Amino acid sequence: MRKALIAVTLALGTQWASAQSSDASTVERGKYIATAADCAGCHGENLAGGAAIASPLGPIYASNITPDTHTGIGNWSEEQLRDALRKGRAPGKGWLYPAMPYTSYTGISDADVSALYVYLQSVPAVNHEVRATDLGFPFIRPAMIAWNALYLKEGHAAGEKPAQGESAERGRYLVEALGHCSACHTPRGVLMAELPEQHLGGAFVGGWQAPNLTNDPSGLGSWSDEELKQFLQKGHNSGAVAGGDMGLAVSRSLSHLGDSDIADIIAYLRQVPPVMTQSLPAAPSRPARVDPDTVEGPIIGWRNLANNATTDGAVLYQSACASCHGVDGTGTAGPDLGRLRDLRSAHPNNLVHVIAGGINLEMDGRHILMPGFRDQMNNEQIAALARYARSTFGQVPSSGPDEQEVASILSDKTPVSWLIKYAPVLAWGAIVVLVLLLGWVFARRKV
Amino acid sequence: MSDYDADVIVVGSGSLGSMVALELARAGKKVIVLEAGPETTDWKVTDNFRNSARQNNFNALFPDVPYAPNSFSPGYISPHLDGIDVFPGTLRSVGGTSRHWTAATWRLLPEDMTLKSSFGLAVDWPITYAELEPFYCDAEYEIGVNGIADYDESGQGLGYTYPPRSRPFPLPPEAKPYAIQRLQQQIATKGYRIDVAPSSRISKPYDGRPACIGNNMCNWNCPIGAKHSGYHVVEKIRKLGVDLRSNAIVHKIETGADGQVTALHYLSPNRSATRLTAKVYVLAGHGFETPKLMLMNNLGARSGMVGRNLMVHPTIDMTLLSSEPLWAGRGQNIHGAIMQRRNQPDRTRIPSTRYDLLNNPPTVGIAETALSERKIGAALDDEIHDRSARIFTFEALTEDLPDKANGISLNPGFKDSLGLPGLRLDYRISDYTNANLPRLMDDFANFLQATNGTRISAPTKWICQQHIMGTVRMGTRAEDAVVDRDLRCFDHQNLFLVTTGVMPTAGGVNPTLTGMALAIRAGKHIAKEV
Numbered sequence: 001m002r003k004a005l006i007a008v009t010l011a012l013g014t015q016w017a018s019a020q021s022s023d024a025s026t027v028e029r030g031k032y033i034a035t036a037a038d039c040a041g042c043h044g045e046n047l048a049g050g051a052a053i054a055s056p057l058g059p060i061y062a063s064n065i066t067p068d069t070h071t072g073i074g075n076w077s078e079e080q081l082r083d084a085l086r087k088g089r090a091p092g093k094g095w096l097y098p099a100m101p102y103t104s105y106t107g108i109s110d111a112d113v114s115a116l117y118v119y120l121q122s123v124p125a126v127n128h129e130v131r132a133t134d135l136g137f138p139f140i141r142p143a144m145i146a147w148n149a150l151y152l153k154e155g156h157a158a159g160e161k162p163a164q165g166e167s168a169e170r171g172r173y174l175v176e177a178l179g180h181c182s183a184c185h186t187p188r189g190v191l192m193a194e195l196p197e198q199h200l201g202g203a204f205v206g207g208w209q210a211p212n213l214t215n216d217p218s219g220l221g222s223w224s225d226e227e228l229k230q231f232l233q234k235g236h237n238s239g240a241v242a243g244g245d246m247g248l249a250v251s252r253s254l255s256h257l258g259d260s261d262i263a264d265i266i267a268y269l270r271q272v273p274p275v276m277t278q279s280l281p282a283a284p285s286r287p288a289r290v291d292p293d294t295v296e297g298p299i300i301g302w303r304n305l306a307n308n309a310t311t312d313g314a315v316l317y318q319s320a321c322a323s324c325h326g327v328d329g330t331g332t333a334g335p336d337l338g339r340l341r342d343l344r345s346a347h348p349n350n351l352v353h354v355i356a357g358g359i360n361l362e363m364d365g366r367h368i369l370m371p372g373f374r375d376q377m378n379n380e381q382i383a384a385l386a387r388y389a390r391s392t393f394g395q396v397p398s399s400g401p402d403e404q405e406v407a408s409i410l411s412d413k414t415p416v417s418w419l420i421k422y423a424p425v426l427a428w429g430a431i432v433v434l435v436l437l438l439g440w441v442f443a444r445r446k447v
Numbered sequence: 448m449s450d451y452d453a454d455v456i457v458v459g460s461g462s463l464g465s466m467v468a469l470e471l472a473r474a475g476k477k478v479i480v481l482e483a484g485p486e487t488t489d490w491k492v493t494d495n496f497r498n499s500a501r502q503n504n505f506n507a508l509f510p511d512v513p514y515a516p517n518s519f520s521p522g523y524i525s526p527h528l529d530g531i532d533v534f535p536g537t538l539r540s541v542g543g544t545s546r547h548w549t550a551a552t553w554r555l556l557p558e559d560m561t562l563k564s565s566f567g568l569a570v571d572w573p574i575t576y577a578e579l580e581p582f583y584c585d586a587e588y589e590i591g592v593n594g595i596a597d598y599d600e601s602g603q604g605l606g607y608t609y610p611p612r613s614r615p616f617p618l619p620p621e622a623k624p625y626a627i628q629r630l631q632q633q634i635a636t637k638g639y640r641i642d643v644a645p646s647s648r649i650s651k652p653y654d655g656r657p658a659c660i661g662n663n664m665c666n667w668n669c670p671i672g673a674k675h676s677g678y679h680v681v682e683k684i685r686k687l688g689v690d691l692r693s694n695a696i697v698h699k700i701e702t703g704a705d706g707q708v709t710a711l712h713y714l715s716p717n718r719s720a721t722r723l724t725a726k727v728y729v730l731a732g733h734g735f736e737t738p739k740l741m742l743m744n745n746l747g748a749r750s751g752m753v754g755r756n757l758m759v760h761p762t763i764d765m766t767l768l769s770s771e772p773l774w775a776g777r778g779q780n781i782h783g784a785i786m787q788r789r790n791q792p793d794r795t796r797i798p799s800t801r802y803d804l805l806n807n808p809p810t811v812g813i814a815e816t817a818l819s820e821r822k823i824g825a826a827l828d829d830e831i832h833d834r835s836a837r838i839f840t841f842e843a844l845t846e847d848l849p850d851k852a853n854g855i856s857l858n859p860g861f862k863d864s865l866g867l868p869g870l871r872l873d874y875r876i877s878d879y880t881n882a883n884l885p886r887l888m889d890d891f892a893n894f895l896q897a898t899n900g901t902r903i904s905a906p907t908k909w910i911c912q913q914h915i916m917g918t919v920r921m922g923t924r925a926e927d928a929v930v931d932r933d934l935r936c937f938d939h940q941n942l943f944l945v946t947t948g949v950m951p952t953a954g955g956v957n958p959t960l961t962g963m964a965l966a967i968r969a970g971k972h973i974a975k976e977v
Contacts, residue, residue: 299495308487
């Protein structure tokens with residue numbers, strides 16, 4: 001009897017173990033998908049949500065996607081997760097706002113949705129009630145029915161084009177569906193939908209310039225495969241450093257992808273139809289000639305020692321930057337500034353953001369850190385420093401930015417169309433007109 | 448209670464003042480910090496450094512303002528010294544004197560806090576090492592300290608972590624510079640061991656600060672913020688909404704009949720006056736300025752100890768020219784230290800001593816000497832190249848004991864631009880300190896022999912560290928101490944003194960980390976009360 005019991009226990013144990021191991025591999029696969037889709041980018045490292053995603057219409061709060069049954073998705077079926085990803089529709093909320101990039105995620109395969117479901121149900125449940133998003137009239141959730149009818153192509157990630165070859169096909173899936181690159185890198189139209197004709201052609205998000213990713217010389221066409229690979233895996237190459245949200249996307253998501261997936265992404269990016277944008281001046285062929293001795297004479301007297309107010313870009317550079325970037329900008333611990341694309345871009349956005357906020361890129365035991373100078377310089381000084389760096393090290397003929405432009409870049413505001421800006425007024429106006437019209441009709445009928 | 452301007456007002460924005468403000472701000476308290484000196488941004492200090500003709504003086508890179516003079520302002524301190532040449536330097540600036548500190552972050556040993564019961568000397572602290580230990584950890588994690596765990600810092604070869612620590616160092620140690628490696632090989636023959644000194648010059652990015660890249664100007668002010676300074680904490684408290692006012696010179700403190708502080712007044716450089724009220728007041732103006740404010744307002748008078756018992760870590764050093772290049776100046780200011788004399792049984796007779804291997808870039812001093820020898824042109828270049836490779840300084844930092852006769856008092860003979868007095872400083876080297884000399888000379892002779900060096904500056908005079916301790920000592924009784932174990936004034940229940948001046952004995956190591964630990968502990972304590 002006892003032996004039999006042991007045998008049964010053993011049998012059950014073995015079965016349980018094998019179910020465990022197949023589950024474990026599904027969980028592992030789901031985790032990889034969650035990483036490639038950078039769920040943590042908005043929902044947080046523990047996936048319990050709460051972060052406010054800045055949108056031009058107001059903050060949209062990322063939901064709790066841990067398996068907590070009260071505040072998370074513990075009660076969701078796989079079907080419901082699939083609907084959220086594919087149709088932008090979630091239990092309890094109804095229609096989602098496209099801050100959740102379901103126009104991209106709609107392209108995620110059935111198998112991957114299943115694995116993602118298993119993974120999301122396996123993470124530690126966190127009881128965390130997230131604030132409800134309230135964008136006000138007319139941006140109410142049911143309004144998304146009309147928007148989706150116009151812009152959501154179920155099963156097809158927004159803007160994706162057919163790709164040639166197996167590698168590029170997989171790359172397309174990673175870039176368009178999971179990676180949702182177009183969410184930042186494609187400009188949006190009057191109703192804030194991505195513009196298909198400028199797919200991945202570059203856009204402005206939160207004061208940052210998300211560059212042109214298409215295979216045009218003004219986009220990634222001028223990057224070598226090696227440069228692309230290094231950037232995606234390490235967050236930097238000789239011409240670029242990933243700052244802001246892109247830095248986070250590299251450290252949380254892209255740097256964890258396998259080599260073959262990175263190769264596939266590159267293969268696809270090579271096939272993205274070119275969108276021509278303003279092209280970048282070439283990197284200077286020789287470094288700037290800077291003699292730090294001529295920057296400033298001796299400082300005598302306490303008033304001069306205490307004067308933090310200079311707006312001389314050369315003085316600011318030699319004091320705040322040269323310790324890492326070198327007196328002539330060619331770099332010591334920091335990169336060679338003349339080679340940085342962001343320094344030569346027609347738009348000073350990323351340069352201004354990096355001067356102000358620094359770089360903090362952490363991945364797999366490697367850590368790239370540049371301190372920001374927002375606490376120690378005002379906008380006028382940041383502007384002066386940016387102008388100096390652009391003209392001296394980038395050697396681009398440029399007058400910008402000025403103090404106002406710096407203020408506007410750092411305000412993190414994304415410009416919106418007039419339609420969105422005046423939508424509440426227009427919508428209420430339309431309702432008033434409608435009511436008046438109806439009243440007029442009824443009045444006429446009575447007569 | 449809205450009839451107060453703040454929950455807590457902190458006077459002083461240095462390492463300790465900003466730290467106590469940080470604790471309070473994190474607890475959600477409304478805090479005002481008043482700093483007598485001006486604000487000089489880090490990049491501006493780098494600018495001043497590059498353009499300064501006085502790089503031999505760390506203070507000279509910071510504005511020496513007429514309304515908040517510091518120890519280098521002519522006449523501000525009137526020294527009455529006996530047997531010692533230099534007195535401690537202080538800075539009055541947003542971020543405090545730690546703007547140019549060495550960043551040596553030693554902990555005291557448990558015995559350092561029980562001198563009376565362990566060695567029959569001076570007094571015991573009213574708080575034990577074990578009680579302070581968690582706050583040492585907090586301080587280390589706040590500022591980022593590198594060091595080696597599993598390590599006996601008492602130099603007695605104990606073979607286990609001593610003093611004990613409940614959390615490891617937040618950061619790994621820096622690589623050993625060549626000079627330290629080579630000197631270790633050489634002096635090992637004489638039985639000395641060079642240990643690794645903990646430092647808050649960070650070895651990996653930490654808390655938004657980049658790792659050290661060797662700009663070689665640590666002591667003046669790190670140009671990239673890899674070395675901790677009080678200014679980093681100032682940036683943190685500002686983000687938490689603390690109202691920091693620079694150029695605010697506190698001069699008058701009002702008290703009620705029960706001794707409670709009721710208000711505090713400060714002047715602006717243009718003499719306009721402001722009165723502020725809070726539930727609790729904290730004086731964190733260094734070991735000189737804190738007792739000065741107390742004396743100016745006749746506070747804490749019952750003990751008769753305000754301004755007394757000054758301890759400064761008498762120091763004596765020897766500079767040698769090695770027979771081979773050592774390349775001093777690579778690595779943190781003090782990477783190596785000889786700890787064997789720190790906690791020997793004969794501490795009853797001979798002070799606790801630590802030998803620092805000073806690793807400052809030596810070029811400024813070498814150039815000055817060579818110029819004074821009228822070397823110019825190629826001869827000057829040769830001299831700098833040759834000597835900067837071979838020069839090295841050993842420094843002995845020793846523990847001094849509290850003595851009522853040593854201290855600061857008001858010096859009405861000096862008036863700053865606001866009419867406030869200067870300081871008189873009294874310090875006499877004790878027999879206890881001098882009893883150390885025979886052994887120090889033996890050790891120095893051994894270092895010289897082992898390195899096959901030429902002595903270019905002999906250990907002949909006592910100087911001191913920029914460490915100020917004892918001037919508002921803590922204790923258990925109002926009769927012989929100014930503050931209790933929580934740093935609260937015995938005479939004024941809502942007045943706390945957060946300064947290394949509260950240390951009743953000095954130990955044999957740099958006091959700032961201990962001060963920070965005490966500040967964090969006091970901050971948590973005050974947060975519970977307001």
